[in-house]
Amino acid sequence: xxPAMAGLSLRSESPRMNFVKLxxxxxxxxxxxxxxxxxxxxxxxxxGVTFATDTGPVEALAKLNLTINEHEFVxxxxxxxxxxxxxxxxxxxxxxxxxxxxxxxxxxxxxxRRAYSFGVVFQNSVxxxxxxxxxxxxxxxxxxAGVREKAAPISPGRLLEMVGLKGYEGLYPRQLSGGMRQRVxxxxxxxxxxxxxxxxxxxxxxxxxxxxxxxxxxxxxWNKARKTVLFITHDVYEAVMLSDRVLVMSRSPGQIDAxxxxxxxxxxxxxxKTNPKYAALCAxxxxxxxxx
Amino acid sequence: xxxxxxxxxxxxxxxxIWEAATHVFGIxxxxxxAPDRVITRIVESGGVxxxxxxxxxxxxxxxxxxxxxGGFLLGVAIVYSRRVEQAVExxxxxxxxxxxxALAPLFIIWFGHGLQPKIIIAATIAFFPVLVNTVLGLKAxxxxxxxxxxxIAASKRQIFWRVRLPNSLPYILxxxxxxxxxxxxxxxxxxxxxxxxxxxxxxxxxxxNLDTDLLFAALVLVTLVGLVIYGAIGLVEQRVAHRYGTGxxxxxxxx
Numbered sequence: 254x255x256p257a258m259a260g261l262s263l264r265s266e267s268p269r270m271n272f273v274k275l276x277x278x279x280x281x282x283x284x285x286x287x288x289x290x291x292x293x294x295x296x297x298x299x300x301g302v303t304f305a306t307d308t309g310p311v312e313a314l315a316k317l318n319l320t321i322n323e324h325e326f327v328x329x330x331x332x333x334x335x336x337x338x339x340x341x342x343x344x345x346x347x348x349x350x351x352x353x354x355x356x357x358x359x360x361x362x363x364x365x366r367r368a369y370s371f372g373v374v375f376q377n378s379v380x381x382x383x384x385x386x387x388x389x390x391x392x393x394x395x396x397x398a399g400v401r402e403k404a405a406p407i408s409p410g411r412l413l414e415m416v417g418l419k420g421y422e423g424l425y426p427r428q429l430s431g432g433m434r435q436r437v438x439x440x441x442x443x444x445x446x447x448x449x450x451x452x453x454x455x456x457x458x459x460x461x462x463x464x465x466x467x468x469x470x471x472x473x474x475w476n477k478a479r480k481t482v483l484f485i486t487h488d489v490y491e492a493v494m495l496s497d498r499v500l501v502m503s504r505s506p507g508q509i510d511a512x513x514x515x516x517x518x519x520x521x522x523x524x525x526k527t528n529p530k531y532a533a534l535c536a537x538x539x540x541x542x543x544x545x
Numbered sequence: 546x547x548x549x550x551x552x553x554x555x556x557x558x559x560x561x562i563w564e565a566a567t568h569v570f571g572i573x574x575x576x577x578x579a580p581d582r583v584i585t586r587i588v589e590s591g592g593v594x595x596x597x598x599x600x601x602x603x604x605x606x607x608x609x610x611x612x613x614x615g616g617f618l619l620g621v622a623i624v625y626s627r628r629v630e631q632a633v634e635x636x637x638x639x640x641x642x643x644x645x646x647a648l649a650p651l652f653i654i655w656f657g658h659g660l661q662p663k664i665i666i667a668a669t670i671a672f673f674p675v676l677v678n679t680v681l682g683l684k685a686x687x688x689x690x691x692x693x694x695x696x697i698a699a700s701k702r703q704i705f706w707r708v709r710l711p712n713s714l715p716y717i718l719x720x721x722x723x724x725x726x727x728x729x730x731x732x733x734x735x736x737x738x739x740x741x742x743x744x745x746x747x748x749x750x751x752x753x754n755l756d757t758d759l760l761f762a763a764l765v766l767v768t769l770v771g772l773v774i775y776g777a778i779g780l781v782e783q784r785v786a787h788r789y790g791t792g793x794x795x796x797x798x799x800x
Contacts, residue, residue, distance in 0.1 A: 373696040
């Protein structure tokens with residue numbers, strides 16, 4: 254798997270700088286400004302969403318601020334219904350915020366979507382059932398080719414190999430397990446080599462053992478490609494294991510309550526779970542989640 | 546071949562009982578001709594019958610194609626345009642209440658005794674199930690897949706060709722089978738009401754002259770025509786179902 258990843262490596266791999274501005278009212282930790290500025294990849298400024306429902310308007314997100322730097326892996330954890338998936342949908346320009354600004358790599362979310370700046374991995378793998386695994390991976394490239402010419406940075410076949418599905422190219426989604434389909438979904442999100450990866454509870458629907466393997470895969474991919482990742486999950490342990498920073502959300506209205514810097518060494522693997530620091534960090538996040 | 550035999554033996558048995566019954570009970574041929582008489586008649590009058598069959602096939606196929614295209618295109622228009630949907634909806638409801646075969650005499654007045662009125666009747670009857678299932682199939686596309694397509698900035702056209710249309714195929718194809726059979730009904734009704742050609746005309750002719758052999762011969766031929774069209778679409782449907790799955794499309798049939 255390792256040599257196949259080499260081509261994925263993008264942009265500079267300078268040490269990441271944790272220069273973070275988090276200005277919600279409950280911010281429990283502020284980060285000292287770093288001497289060297291990391292470029293922000295995803296910025297949400299004072300973003301709110303209000304849904305109209307039968308029983309009146311519901312404020313899903315309120316005055317939310319968020320900055321994710323380039324090459325940073327950031328998770329948002331929170332109880333169900335806190336609006337964490339709504340954050341991702343706003344970043345992905347699948348939902349327009351009621352107010353506030355969204356910037357992705359200096360563009361609006363809509364422009365970023367049209368520039369193919371991000372790939373999205375959804376909770377359910379979302380396969381086109383009449384396409385094979387390989388055709389599903391190639392789908393974004395086909396769609397992009399229909400709009401403008403853009404050569405595939407890595408061939409879809411190699412991507413499938415990379416996510417451990419060599420030999421499964423010709424199978425249809427119904428012939429694949431849930432974990433395999435999620436691997437295809439990851440390969441698809443990477444197919445056009447976007448600088449940003451948006452993942453909406455991607456491993457919530459697979460069993461524990463499969464999830465472990467997918468964690469290893471994602472860590473491997475991140476190590477080599479250093480994509481900026483926004484990862485939505487309700488699994489605290491997963492968030493701590495994968496991320497550079499964990500943001501804790503609360504509901505009604507959805508806001509970011511706290512952030513935890515995960516200063517565990519990289520590259521990480523399953524063994525990180527034996528690190529006492531890992532356990533302490535998980536406990537801190539859990540405490541923040543359950544304190545209300 | 547074995548499968549074919551297991552499917553066909555009840556029919557052969559039925560024909561055998563029919564043949565025997567006409568002889569044993571001495572049923573007169575003008576009431577119920579024995580199968581062998583019908584077959585003999587088809588062979589003897591082959592030339593005349595094939596001409597009339599050909600006329601009916603043209604009417605049925607033209608009516609079917611018009612219904613399939615019209616139903617599909619209007620279905621697409623309804624799904625993609627709120628205005629078209631609003632404009633068409635009341636007419637669709639009313640058109641379902643009107644028994645469309647009752648329009649046949651009117652179409653004869655308007656379009657004469659040629660092929661046109663039969664084609665129009667066939668198309669009118671056959672069109673509705675295609676329309677309904679096209680709308681159902683296009684609307685049944687998985688919203689998550691649409692969202693995925695939006696996330697990769699796919700255009701409306703790309704979403705139609707890559708998602709909505711393939712998704713609607715398992716809905717549309719069964720409706721085409723129904724439409725084919727309804728086209729046969731429409732063409733026959735049209736010929737009953739006013740014509741001097743076609744299998745429906747031969748049935749009326751056999752009826753008037755108490756030539757029951759002829760009536761049965763025409764009946765057998767029109768059944769064969771229906772079976773061939775139905776079977777052909779069924780083959781396409783099987784291939785589609787293999788790749789695109791089977792839709793849980795409801796079939797709405799109103800004659």
